[in-house]
Amino acid sequence: MEELATVVKAENGVISLVSEVKSACSGCQQVDNCGSGQVAKAFPSKQLSLTLKSDLSVHQGDTVVIGIPDGCIVESAWQVYLYPLIGLIACSGLGQYWVNSLVLPHELFAIGLGVVGGYLGYRLARKAQNTLQAKGKLTPSILRIINQKIPTISA
Numbered sequence: 001m002e003e004l005a006t007v008v009k010a011e012n013g014v015i016s017l018v019s020e021v022k023s024a025c026s027g028c029q030q031v032d033n034c035g036s037g038q039v040a041k042a043f044p045s046k047q048l049s050l051t052l053k054s055d056l057s058v059h060q061g062d063t064v065v066i067g068i069p070d071g072c073i074v075e076s077a078w079q080v081y082l083y084p085l086i087g088l089i090a091c092s093g094l095g096q097y098w099v100n101s102l103v104l105p106h107e108l109f110a111i112g113l114g115v116v117g118g119y120l121g122y123r124l125a126r127k128a129q130n131t132l133q134a135k136g137k138l139t140p141s142i143l144r145i146i147n148q149k150i151p152t153i154s155a
Contacts (some may be wrong), residue, residue: 001145002067005050008059015054015142017066021046054142064149074138079128084121091117 005019050066058064094117095110104110128134 002065002138003037003074004146005066007060007062007065008049009060013053013055014154015052015058017050017052017064019048019050019066021048042130052140055144056145058082058142058145062145064145066144067143068138068140069125071114076129076134076138079125083125083128084118087121088114088118091120105152153154 003019005017008018009016027043038067052066056064092110092114095104095113096107098104098113099110103114
């Protein structure tokens with residue numbers, strides 16, 4: 001996943017960037033006939049500010065490409081969406097098995113067990129996302145410089 005950004009400030013390896021946040025509905029041919037496109041047109045575009053550490057030689061006004069590896073985004077999405085779903089299905093199945101085996105007296109207990117499983121899956125996903133390794137993978141980095149201004153030499 002890549003995005004263009006403009007360097008606002010670069011000092012001692014700390015680079016401040018500004019990126020234009022674009023709506024997903026701006027490129028479609030049906031943008032004039034679509035409700036989502038009308039909403040996207042109604043609100044002005046927003047800017048995202050970001051500060052990164054990098055050893056690249058960039059200057060104020062340079063255009064750079066920042067990005068996050070696609071594999072990291074897919075892994076993160078997998079954890080966030082599937083861990084709670086797997087917990088819900090597994091615990092609901094266990095609860096239903098216990099109801100059929102007459103261990104639990106009513107199906108409401110199986111439903112409650114499913115909710116608890118979903119919550120435990122959510123907590124597991126949250127813990128996995130809060131590790132330093134996961135946060136490091138999802139931190140954007142400067143991939144390349146697209147438009148670099150040539151510094152002028154003042155005499």
